[in-house]
Amino acid sequence: MQCTYERIVDYEFSESGVHPLHLNELLEGEEETKEFLKAPLGYPHADGTPELRARIAATYRSARPEEVFVTNGSSEANFIAAWRLFEKGDEAVIMVPNYMQTWGLAKTWEVDVKELPLKPDLGWQFDPESLKKLVTKKTKAIQVCNPNNPTGAIMAEEQRKALVDAAKDSGAWLLSDEVYLGAEREAPRTESLWGNYEKTLITNGLSKAYGLPGLRTGWLVGSPDALKEVKPHHDYLTLTPAMLSDRLARLALEPERREKILARTKAILQKNYSIMKGWLDAHGSMFDHVPPAAGAIVYVKYSLKMNSTALAERLRKEKSVLVVPGDHFGMDGYLRIGTGPPKDYLHGGLDRIDELLREIKAEGSE
Ligand SMILES: Cc1ncc(COP(=O)(O)O)c(C=O)c1O
Structure with missing residues (x-):
């Protein structure tokens, strides 16, 4: 599902890592870049x-x-x-x-x-x-x-x-x-x-x-x-x-660079989880989750009476947001939402999920 849709949705939340480093962030300075180009x-x-x-x-x-x-x-x-x-x-x-x-x-x-x-x-x-x-x-x-x-x-x-x-x-x-x-x-x-x-x-x-x-x-x-x-x-x-x-x-x-990269990851995880937690908390009893200790993901139990694949499919088709349904892990009633993208992207995708939740409520199909 991820491979099929990740490139064609507006908001890709099926990935479980943080947004990637760029090549020029990994290569430090001109000398190192020159060396690399000689490979x-x-x-x-x-x-x-x-x-x-x-x-x-x-x-x-x-x-x-x-x-x-x-x-x-x-x-x-x-x-x-x-x-x-x-x-x-x-x-x-x-x-x-x-x-x-x-x-x-x-x-x-x-x-x-x-x-x-x-x-x-x-x-x-x-x-x-x-x-x-x-x-x-x-x-x-x-x-x-x-x-x-x-x-x-x-x-x-x-x-x-x-x-x-x-x-x-x-x-x-x-x-x-x-x-x-x-x-x-x-x-x-x-x-x-x-x-x-x-x-x-x-x-x-x-x-x-x-x-x-x-x-x-x-x-x-x-x-x-x-x-x-x-x-x-x-x-x-x-x-x-x-x-x-x-x-x-x-x-x-390389040890020093490794620590810098891992510190970047941690900073993204901390910032983005606090956004995600605020969003989940704002929905009261709709969502329940155990705070993840690691990874750019939250595994969320929802209280809608809707199958997780059906919910994920509505999100994808109607709101162009890709999340992983709990069904893929053999557990209906859950969604796995990636928290690794840049902050504005994360907010944008969560707003789209909100739109669908409002529509589901209006339909009375909660
Ligand atoms: C637990 C786990 N193992 C392995 C992989 C595959 O990762 P890689 O990109 O290293 O092949 C993933 C990807 O999501 C993963 O979540």
């Missing part, structure tokens, strides 16, 4: 350059460059990890709601998916007892998204411990999509799950916390043995990352 356009290192892998490794408490390899977006990292691991008839425990990529792949490949629900009354944490019941010796992998899309929740300590214990006890792989790590609104930086358990694969990239989705830079972190198993899938799929993206990603992850 040879040959094939890059298939695994990402050693320099980039070292920069990525340095963002983890205890990762070595040989435990990292670079992909085209974290979506490729998710895909090849799942492709390597999942076989028909396997069992996988997958957190829901979630970025539904791994869930969808598992279903496609006829994996028996056991859903681990995040609970709104637990501030979008899962119940550790439910996890214990779902994970067995038959579980091939447990997949989580932390910080979570669409709820914006960061996994609490109790849940982290329960997760690692369950993976260790069962011998299952732990797949952790951490693309929102670094996009915390107020909370301290999220701790990666890397470094707790050998059979862990972390996926991440520059699309969300860094505001650089156009680079299509993602990565996998795993033990050298695990990466050796996953890499051939990258060879069969895209072969290498893009040369220019590798260069620019190295710049973005």
Whole structure:
């Protein structure tokens, strides 16, 4: 839905990252720009350059460059990890709601998916007892998204411990999509799950916390043995990352610049969430939400008696505003609204949503 409509609506709120940096904001000064323009356009290192892998490794408490390899977006990292691991008839425990990529792949490949629900009354944490019941010796992998899309929740300590214990006890792989790590609104930086358990694969990239989705830079972190198993899938799929993206990603992850970029993201998240919260509060009991700890999204429960896809479709067709219906996460009654665009754009889109809400009220179809 996002790919189909994002370019043709007036207000695109289906994106979950902050509005992107421009190339001239990433390249600092004339010298750096000149250097960049001299880049040879040959094939890059298939695994990402050693320099980039070292920069990525340095963002983890205890990762070595040989435990990292670079992909085209974290979506490729998710895909090849799942492709390597999942076989028909396997069992996988997958957190829901979630970025539904791994869930969808598992279903496609006829994996028996056991859903681990995040609970709104637990501030979008899962119940550790439910996890214990779902994970067995038959579980091939447990997949989580932390910080979570669409709820914006960061996994609490109790849940982290329960997760690692369950993976260790069962011998299952732990797949952790951490693309929102670094996009915390107020909370301290999220701790990666890397470094707790050998059979862990972390996926991440520059699309969300860094505001650089156009680079299509993602990565996998795993033990050298695990990466050796996953890499051939990258060879069969895209072969290498893009040369220019590798260069620019190295710049973005240069420690001082990285902190500046993450500070920009945080400032956008804070400013825009306060706009969104004001707007939601002004609607009283129409909307309910748990404040997102991370990500440029709010996951909002609404009180209209209207299906979420029907509501999102009316917004798109009648008001040219694109939001994600809860149906896409398997949860009707919710909308996920992106809060990453510039302030005026955000206000403009919220005004359009208001127009539709007034019209629905006038129709008496609330
Ligand atoms: C949790 C999650 N993982 C992965 C992706 C894909 O991101 P990328 O642009 O790095 O491929 C998204 C995009 O929205 C996401 O929300």
